[in-house]
Amino acid sequence: MKGLELIKQAFALQEVERVPWVPFVGVHGGHLTGVDAETYLKSADEIVKGVSKSIEEYNPDGVPVVFDLQIEAEILGCDLQWAPHNPPAVISHPLALGKTLADLKIPSITDGRIPVAVEATKVLREKYPDVALYGLVTGPFTLALHLMGTDIFMKLFEAPDEVNEVMAFCTKVANKMSEYLIDAGCDIIAVVDPMTSQIDPMTFESFVTPYCSEIFSYVREKGKLSSFFVCGHAQQNIEAMCNCKPDNVSIDENIPLDFVKEIALKKGISFGGNMKLTVVLLMGDEDDSRENAMECLDMGGKKGFILAPGCDLPMDTPPANIKAVSELVHDPYKQDIVRELDKKESTLEILNMKDYGQADKVIVDIITLDSESCAPCQYMVEAVKRVAPQFDGVVEWREHAIKKMDAVTFMSSLMVKNIPTICIDGKIEFVSQIPPKAELVAAIQKRINAKLKLKIQQRKSKILLLCSDEDECTSIKQNIHRAITELGKDVEVKVISDKEKMAKYGVTNGPAVVTVNYKLKSEGTEPSLDVMKEWIKEL
Amino acid sequence: MSELLAKIAECIEFGKINKAAPYPPQMKGQDGADEFTAKAIEEGVNAQDILTEGLMVGMQKVGVKFRENKVFVPQVLMSAKAMSTAMLHLKPFFASGAVKQKGTFIIGTVEGDLHDIGKNLVSMMVEGNGYKVVDLGTDVKAEQYIAALKENDNAIVGLSALLTTTMVNMEKITKAIKEELPGAIVTIGGAPVTEDFCEKIGADSYAADPQGLVEYLDSKVA
Structure with a gap:
């Protein structure tokens, strides 16, 4: 089983044979096809090309269609600054500049870049019927912040009614966006609300819970699945996020996966994450990526877990790293290897092997x-x-x-x-x-x-002739020399006649013959104790 | 006198701006940082003491609570607002030199990045802890940091980034600064930044929260 079916199984907290894998390809899709972020996010064609390429390369079970939290803000009058390697940034906040809510309208399906998202979704739906398509909508708190600027934080206390009104409006926008994306063919609506990581649980419950709950319930009514994405330090709000009743929560590396797992499963909600975006996927290599993915896979387990990066992939993430993760996900044998190596590497001592393999065998x-x-x-x-x-x-x-x-x-x-x-x-x-x-x-x-x-080359031999009286061994000596000549060997002959020296060889009376084999075992190195032992065993 | 300073610290800690402010609910109708600071000056309390034993004490408490996840951005911003309201009363004393700051901190969000929430928060916390802060804004290039460092002797510089792609610019900027001014101290921070990354790019310090930065700065100026 794979794709949407597998993800559905995970969302339903059923045991899966393999953990589903959803690489959050945003502007990284442009990197795969060689276009900048602005060109990418403004063209349905480019998005289709980028996402298609990511599906071919990364073999995912699900992908986001467009990862850009500025689509709604742009339509509602926020100025954007475009960048080549990033999604655009909001640089002005209409409600802080004199506009009122009455001036803002719920976006229609033809406004701004909604047609880009809708068109890309339709084409991808047709092209990849089995891959789960995630439709991303800007979470109401993040959209409210786009509209109000950072004033929103103080207005939570100083003008709570105003914040509530803006949140209600942003919720309507999110519901409408969900409708457009579901109708175009998305399977899962992801409400992406990273700014909620900046507030405490009580503020979350007062100002976010009622609104996000409404969006998730709307998606449920439409018969589709939902996910709540929050990047950043949102640990304090995980429980509150679950209480909004999405089908899934997805978090980044700022929050320990086991913490999320415990809370989410207790609440009967699936969870996803949280591969490290920067230090591993962007700046690390394939080994780092595999190791990090393995940690997530083992911690997440096979019930209710979706493997994903913490947030959208930085544009220039090396594709090889994501491919390495994809291969790992699909290959239990590779997982075993990474797991075994991981466990042991930390306590590893490295042996000095420079003399290894010098034995006769x-x-x-x-x-x-x-x-x-x-x-x-x-x-x-x-x-x-x-x-x-x-x-x-x-x-x-x-x-x-x-x-x-x-x-x-x-x-x-x-x-x-x-x-x-x-x-x-x-x-x-x-x-x-x-x-x-x-x-x-x-x-x-x-x-x-x-x-x-x-x-x-390394052998050298000697024949020692031991005799106290030189005359006594003249004939032996002649025989030795003749033998050496006949055999064509390079052997040195040495005569020892000193009584004390003879005794060292255990000889008291001559004549005696001792053959000696020298073997050069090492040169210019210091053989280790283990290697020495091997050599001595040969003697 | 110390009771008044304690009141000021409390107002900063809980973000009580002035009497009219509805926040926090438990202090509704009471005097705030504004009133207590004015009163202290009126009563002849040393301006330096108001800063170090009143305002900074409150700010430090907020910093620690923020680090411990007991309060979040909204509460810190309320404290900062209370702080800046109180600071208005102290301004003349800064100008006259009666109140001294601990040092200068230059801050900016790095080139390519326009996000300023984190940077502003850090800036307010550092200021609230007795430093002069030079805020270069967002999308700041290496040359701008270098120019500001040259203008402010012994200043420490802080680079902020929210995006994974712009955090990469931190390396370039850090190198440029160190090349031009080898003795300069560069600190970095922001959501995607980590200690590992700090080491990798050769910056001097990473702090996960504003209080961490304040403590680092204190260790450097002490």
């Missing part, structure tokens, strides 16, 4: 999640298992399942980043792909040859 290490539970890992292990006996004891293989801490340490020490990976004598050879038998054999053989070559 060739060591093949397979880094896996766990070959019993992960199919690709299993195939990789089997590939090695099949090939190893051909080398008749020369090749030793080991599996390192990263479910165990020491395996994670080992993996990081070898700088392995992907799973599964095959290392030969500590060098990464095969990443993720299961090597064909011939390639694996060739890789191992190459290493054996390299080691053999090294061995030949």
Whole structure:
């Protein structure tokens, strides 16, 4: 199951097989297609192109059609300043500049940029019948602030009736916008009211609850779903938000997800969020994004949770980061890997591996999640298992399942980043792909040859001839030299006749012959204790 | 005298502007910051004491409550309004030098960003804690911060941003300031800003709330 059906299931607090994923693509859609924010938000065509691209790239279950909280404000007379990388900003507040509520009219479907939103919705509906389309409306408190400016904050106390009148008007606007967007084909109405994060619960209950409740109840009457989006430090108001009876609340990284989860589920409401927009998605890399998404997925759980960024994606968010999240969402195996690595990375010690792989045998290490539970890992292990006996004891293989801490340490020490990976004598050879038998054999053989070559180069031998009287061993000496010549070997011959020195070799009476093999084991490095032990075992 | 200063502090803490103000309901009909400050001056209370032992005490309490999520923007704005009403009475003493400020703080919302609620709030809180504040407004470029720093010796500068995209400009501006004036102290704040980000861009301090900034400034001028 996917798309709208999956989201409906999550909204209904039913257990889902996979957490639904809704990347809040706003002007980021323009980034995907190469247009600036102003061009994007003023054109239904551009929005359709951008959202379509995001659906293709990010494989979402739902997307917002237009993420711009200035559409209503612009129609109602707020001046906008446009920017290339952001939605526009409201720079004037008509009700603070002498206009009265009587001067303002509820926007009609042909006003301002409403046709852009409506048209884009219709086309996307047709094109993607299964993807949940979120229609965004400006929350009444945020719209009231656009209209009144920051005076609204003091008027909450000094002129509460005036604030109530403006809120009632903004609620009518929101209901009308919801109607236009639902009729155009939106499945979910998201009331986006970030400015409510700036007020206390009591003020929220007095000035926001009655109005937002009205919008959610209107959406319910229209037979559609609703969500309450609040970005910012809104922790104090989560319970009050739930009491407005939306079908879902969505929050950003300012609020701990587990806190929202607890309250929302208790109130029988689904919840969403809260991937970190800036430090992770905008400025981090794919690993950071996966890690953060995994945290959210694990904390959110499979009942009533929608994975989403905290708010609309910054325009220049690297698409690779969002793709990484999308892949993670759709691939439980990837989730297992991220989860295992996450848990362990913090306490990780990195081993010094510079001397790894110097033993006589060739060591093949397979880094896996766990070959019993992960199919690709299993195939990789089997590939090695099949090939190893051909080398008749020369090749030793080991599996390192990263479910165990020491395996994670080992993996990081070898700088392995992907799973599964095959290392030969500590060098990464095969990443993720299961090597064909011939390639694996060739890789191992190459290493054996390299080691053999090294061995030949590194060997030095000596023959010690121990005899107290030189004359006594003339014939032995001749034989040794003849043997060396016949065999063509590079062996040094040394005669020891000093009694004390002879005793060191356990020889009291000559003649005796001692052969000595030297083997250069390291040069210019300081071998670690572990490596030393390996060498000593060989003696 | 100390009773009068305590009254002033209380009016600031609860945002009681003057007798006519309906807010807060529990202080309805009572004198406010306006009346008590006038009375204190009339009675010959030292203007510096009115500032540091009356107004600033109240403002600090609001700052702490704001940090602890006990009050929110509307309440803080009421306190700030009460503060500025009281300050009108103290203005002549600032001009004459009878009241000294702790230092100068330059603030502005960064280039590309037009949001000023957060910036104004911080500005009011810093002012209410005894600093001279130079407010450069919104959409402020690096050169403007630098010019203001040159005009105000030993001032500390604060960059504000609400948007994730404009917060990126903080890095550029911080670098420009540090390049031109290596000793300058740059503080940053705003909804999307974090401690991590502060470290990343080489700014000197990040505060999650105005009180945090005030405490940082106090530590620097002390």
